[in-house]
Amino acid sequence: MTENRGKHPYCFAKLEVVFPEGEDGLRSTPESCFPCHYKTDCLREAMKGKEGLKVKEEMVDRAYNSGMIGFFKRWSDKKDFHRKMHEKK
Numbered sequence: 001m002t003e004n005r006g007k008h009p010y011c012f013a014k015l016e017v018v019f020p021e022g023e024d025g026l027r028s029t030p031e032s033c034f035p036c037h038y039k040t041d042c043l044r045e046a047m048k049g050k051e052g053l054k055v056k057e058e059m060v061d062r063a064y065n066s067g068m069i070g071f072f073k074r075w076s077d078k079k080d081f082h083r084k085m086h087e088k089k
Contacts, residue, residue: 019047027055056077
């Protein structure tokens, strides 16, 4: 088992596989990922990409809609996310 530690599974860092959006519109890690010893690194790597910025933008929108953050914080965060998305192209 230790020989395979250096090799990532096929689903490594694929956001729609390791952190899919559920029927309720919220994202969660599927139970099939829980026994994997790469799950934390995998999710971190997936969130570093362009798709991860979209997830963070979704979180900001939810926080704004629920009243947890104000307009200017939402505007500032979304502007920052869009700038970072353009840098990753």
